Amino acid sequence: MSSPKTDFSRCRVLIVEDVLPLAIQYRTMAKALGVETVTAASVREARNQIGQGPWHAALVDIHLPDGSGFEVMEALVTRWPHCAVIVVSGEDSLDNAVRAAHAGAMDFIEKPVEPDRLQITLRNALQAATLSARVEQLEPVQRSQFHGFIGSSAPMRAVYSMLETVAQSRAPVFIRGESGTGKELAADAVHRCSNRAKGAFVALNCAAIPKELIESELFGHVKGAFTGATADRSGAFLEADGGTLFLDEIAELDINVQAKLLRALQTGEVRRLGETRHRTVDVRIVSATHRDLHAQVQAGRFREDLFYRLYVIPVDLPPLRERGDDVIDIAQAMLERYSREDHKGFTRFSEAARAALLAHPWPGNVRELINVVRAAVALHDDTVMQVEMLPLHYRDSHEAPAAPATSGTPHRAPAAAETPAPAAGDDAVAAIRPLATVEREAIEQALRLCGGNITRAARALQVNPSTIHRKLASWS
Numbered sequence: 001m002s003s004p005k006t007d008f009s010r011c012r013v014l015i016v017e018d019v020l021p022l023a024i025q026y027r028t029m030a031k032a033l034g035v036e037t038v039t040a041a042s043v044r045e046a047r048n049q050i051g052q053g054p055w056h057a058a059l060v061d062i063h064l065p066d067g068s069g070f071e072v073m074e075a076l077v078t079r080w081p082h083c084a085v086i087v088v089s090g091e092d093s094l095d096n097a098v099r100a101a102h103a104g105a106m107d108f109i110e111k112p113v114e115p116d117r118l119q120i121t122l123r124n125a126l127q128a129a130t131l132s133a134r135v136e137q138l139e140p141v142q143r144s145q146f147h148g149f150i151g152s153s154a155p156m157r158a159v160y161s162m163l164e165t166v167a168q169s170r171a172p173v174f175i176r177g178e179s180g181t182g183k184e185l186a187a188d189a190v191h192r193c194s195n196r197a198k199g200a201f202v203a204l205n206c207a208a209i210p211k212e213l214i215e216s217e218l219f220g221h222v223k224g225a226f227t228g229a230t231a232d233r234s235g236a237f238l239e240a241d242g243g244t245l246f247l248d249e250i251a252e253l254d255i256n257v258q259a260k261l262l263r264a265l266q267t268g269e270v271r272r273l274g275e276t277r278h279r280t281v282d283v284r285i286v287s288a289t290h291r292d293l294h295a296q297v298q299a300g301r302f303r304e305d306l307f308y309r310l311y312v313i314p315v316d317l318p319p320l321r322e323r324g325d326d327v328i329d330i331a332q333a334m335l336e337r338y339s340r341e342d343h344k345g346f347t348r349f350s351e352a353a354r355a356a357l358l359a360h361p362w363p364g365n366v367r368e369l370i371n372v373v374r375a376a377v378a379l380h381d382d383t384v385m386q387v388e389m390l391p392l393h394y395r396d397s398h399e400a401p402a403a404p405a406t407s408g409t410p411h412r413a414p415a416a417a418e419t420p421a422p423a424a425g426d427d428a429v430a431a432i433r434p435l436a437t438v439e440r441e442a443i444e445q446a447l448r449l450c451g452g453n454i455t456r457a458a459r460a461l462q463v464n465p466s467t468i469h470r471k472l473a474s475w476s
Contacts, residue, residue, distance in 0.1 A: 008126050011035045011056040016046045016072050017088070018064055022111075026059050026088075029119050035126065043067035050075050055083045057125040059118075062089040062096060073105065074456075081454055084125030088113060117308070124312045127171045131162075131313055147189035149182060150333050151326030154471075155318040159186070166313050167193035172265075174310055175288035177317030180365030183288040186317060187246035190286055199243025204236045207249035215257050216273055219264070225274025237270045237281050244284045250310065251289040251296050255303070262306045285310065320362040320369060322467075327357050330366060331373050335385060338377040345383045352387040443471055 013030045017023040018041045027037045035056075040046040043066050050072075058076055062069040073085050087100040090111040097108040106128070107121050144152040146160045166173050167190045175183045184203055191201040209217050216225075220235025236245055247253075253261065264270050265285065269278040287310045296302040320327060331349065339346040349357070362368055372391060380389045446457040447468075454468050461468075 008033050008035045008056075008123075008130075011126050011130060012054060013037045013122070013126075014046070014049055014055050014058040014060075014076070014083075015039045016041075016058065016060045016064070016069060018042060018061065022061075022113075026113075026118070029115055030059075030122060032119065033123060033126065041065070043069075043071050046072040047075055050079050053080050053083075055080045056129045057084045057086065057122060059086050059088055059122070062087060062100075070099065073100075078450075078456065082129045084129040086118075086121055086125060117305070120305075120308045124308060127169065127312050128314070131165055131169070144329060147192050148185045149189070150330045151323055152329070153323045153326045155323055156326060159315070159317060162315055163189045164193050166190060166315065168195075169313070170284060172285045172287070172310050172312045174293075174312065174314045175286065175317065176314055177288070177290065178319050178365055179290045180367030181317040181319060182366055183290075183317060184246060184248060186315060187244070187248075187286040187288065191244040191246075191284070194244070194284065196243050196284055200240050201244050201246065202236050202240040203246040203248060205248045207252040211254045211257075214254060215260065218257070218261065219270045219272055221273035222275050225272075229274070233272075235270065235272060237264060237283055238272075238279065240283045241281045242283075244286060247285065247287040247310075249289055250287040251291040251293055251302060253302075255301065258303045258306050262303060262309060265306075265309045320365040325358075327362070327369065328354055330369055331357055334370050334373040335377065338374055342377055344377055344381045346377060346381075346385050347383050349385045350387060353385050353390060356387050356390060440471070440475065443468055 011033075013035050015023055015026045015030065015037055017026060017039065020041075023039045023041070027039060030037045038049055038052070040049050041064075043064050046060075046064075055076065058072075060069040060072050060076075064072075069087065069089075073087070076083055076085060084106045087096075087105045087108045088111060089096055089108070100108045106125050109118060109121065144150065146156075146163075149156060149160070163186060173187070173190055175186050177183055177186075187203065188201055191197060204217060206214065216229075216233060216235065218236050220233045220238055221229050222232050223229055264281075267278075268282070269280055271278045293302060293307060293311065297304050297307050320330075328349070335346050335349065338344070357369070364371075375391065376385060376389050382389075442461065443457070446460050447454070450456040450460065458468050
């Protein structure tokens with residue numbers, strides 16, 4: 001469907017290009033979006049303009065008369081961390097593309113630039129930059145539940161704020177996260193917080209539908225369109241008209257169907273299989289995958305043009321292992337729910353059971369935790385969920401310190417504890433610093449060395465910038 005008409009009138013774009021006709025071309029494309037543009041023809045001019053921000057996006061050529069565009073990038077993202085940089089180069093060099101990505105560029109475009117490609121990329125950059133800035137300015141949402149999510153950790157408060165913010169836009173949202181982190185819940189939250197909440201929310205798992213049926217599931221069919229089509233079917237787009245369509249595991253979509261999906265997004269029209277006329281639809285698209293979609297594009301398994309239509313506003317869902325005590329909050333809520341459903345007497349977890357749940361890495365995330373609690377409630381009955389009632393795998397993952405002899409708290413002693421360690425060994429162990437302390441010091445040192453630039457610090461630490469944002473929020 002046609003791109004959302006977002007108001008970018010308060011946005012500013014810096015164009016760094018020494019070839020005047022190209023600079024004029026880029027400026028014309030940018031002005032079509034309603035933004036203010038400023039041009040610079042050299043590194044020196046660009047540096048002078050950087051301090052005249054704010055800058056929301058920038059188009060930067062690599063080869064400039066007095067230096068490299070990478071110098072401009074570094075100065076730009078240091079001063080304006082939310083500025084989305086698009087690198088433009090006459091050389092289709094993999095090294096340059098990789099270097100641009102590592103330097104924090106949102107995209108790398110080869111000259112000559114296709115107008116549609118540049119305009120879509122620039123629109124996406126402006127959407128992402130303005131929303132990221134707005135979310136950072138908001139106070140973390142102080143609540144333990146949010147449209148089906150449970151937890152009040154700093155990472156999740158940041159997610160709640162982000163979902164509420166992006167819901168006010170019509171731009172496509174792309175949800176990233178491991179399996180079991182709640183991507184469909186996030187999509188539903190975007191729908192419920194938007195002005196489309198009275199419309200339908202339609203979820204389609206692209207990985208769960210056979211390749212030969214996915215087109216019908218998306219666009220519908222008329223009776224007799226193919227063998228087995230015994231009745232008319234509306235399809236997900238028509239069902240979601242006026243509402244939100246969630247395309248889960250979008251990376252699994254067949255490459256041939258991707259072209260038809262792209263056309264539907266560009267035109268806002270769909271045609272059912274076996275039908276000649278097109279129907280206009282008004283649908284907000286939210287998509288998700290647990291895969292690296294950019295890697296899928298590079299491997300030729302996902303269309304690049306469709307990627308830029310869908311990947312407008314990314315939202316990252318943290319894995320459960322990064323959510324601290326949310327593990328206990330979720331487990332307690334599920335314990336109470338399943339105890340009511342199964343008429344059991346459980347009201348809480350023992351301290352040992354809580355420690356075991358916190359110690360587990362949860363590779364299956366929230367989905368795995370829910371299944372563990374469900375099984376434990378089904379197999380036992382008491383008022384307190386003891387550690388021995390949990391599946392053996394979860395009990396064995398808990399290596400808590402030994403409890404006093406009177407407590408009776410079971411634990412698995414480390415193999416090395418068979419014989420007492422010498423006194424010197426005890427002193428050495430006492431000198432070990434907590435991992436949380438080491439982590440905080442490493443992040444704070446990286447930020448100091450990078451002049452407070454979170455993007456550069458994240459690259460140096462080899463983590464996602466959102467991880468640093470979440471840590472800083474949790475320490476405040």
